[in-house]
Amino acid sequence: MLLTINPTMVTVLRLHLPHPAFTxxxxxxxxxxxxxxxxxxxxxxxxxxxxxxxxxxxDRHSGIKSxxxxxxxxxxxQRPLFHPPLAHPGLTTLETTAHGNRSSGRLLAALExxxxxxxxxxxxxxxxxxxxxxxxxxDLQRLSAxxxxxxxxxxxxxxxxxxxxxxxxxxxxxxxxxxxxxxCVQTVNLLTWSVKTAxxxxxxxxxxxxxxxxxxxxxxxxxxxxxxxxxxxxQKRVFxxxxxxALQLGLVPVPNITVTVC
Numbered sequence: 001m002l003l004t005i006n007p008t009m010v011t012v013l014r015l016h017l018p019h020p021a022f023t024x025x026x027x028x029x030x031x032x033x034x035x036x037x038x039x040x041x042x043x044x045x046x047x048x049x050x051x052x053x054x055x056x057x058x059d060r061h062s063g064i065k066s067x068x069x070x071x072x073x074x075x076x077x078q079r080p081l082f083h084p085p086l087a088h089p090g091l092t093t094l095e096t097t098a099h100g101n102r103s104s105g106r107l108l109a110a111l112e113x114x115x116x117x118x119x120x121x122x123x124x125x126x127x128x129x130x131x132x133x134x135x136x137x138x139d140l141q142r143l144s145a146x147x148x149x150x151x152x153x154x155x156x157x158x159x160x161x162x163x164x165x166x167x168x169x170x171x172x173x174x175x176x177x178x179x180x181x182x183x184c185v186q187t188v189n190l191l192t193w194s195v196k197t198a199x200x201x202x203x204x205x206x207x208x209x210x211x212x213x214x215x216x217x218x219x220x221x222x223x224x225x226x227x228x229x230x231x232x233x234x235q236k237r238v239f240x241x242x243x244x245x246a247l248q249l250g251l252v253p254v255p256n257i258t259v260t261v262c
Contacts, residue, residue, distance in 0.1 A: 035060070067111065098132040121154075141178055150186060198218055214256070
């Protein structure tokens, strides 16, 4: 049984399994009946939800704007979240998060036909596992078939220098190859705590054939402590110069570049 208090006020819903309060069967059954008319964002942190129940729930809630999926699938479990795909009328944004030895490449296949979908966000380690990388490549390959203008958001995190033998994500030939096919991508937003990570990603960004704007959200070392405002401004200017030089090598005209400090 699922209890909702004043469901007209609910705009965000998290579907998380395992959960101490209910089983996957109970959650799946509840989704068939649940009505949340003001719902705008759904977080899916579960793989055991019945696919048909999830699809029916999303289909009934046409006001949903964003769906986020945390990749908890075991390696090898690559089926879409549900089938057939749903052309959701309100959806504008899809987000996937990849963890550990598990793949996130399941969400896009289920919702890629949505007519107003324009923003795709991928959150992953910049030293990904093989499963993470495979899911990312599959999703980027799906994006390459799009003809509508697309915004790509990349949220990269580091693993405190512990790479486990994994290579930096853009070092993989398939990742570089798929970049050159992403003619739909007009805007890229890159968020990372590491300036070095952003600099190492620049050659990949330069491979994107049609990007017109790149926005970086970065954390500059020492910003909150010993750096003076002048030193911080210099650091930011140096990064901007490196970004412009790198993107000039591959992109004509050079895209608009902006930097925000987090």
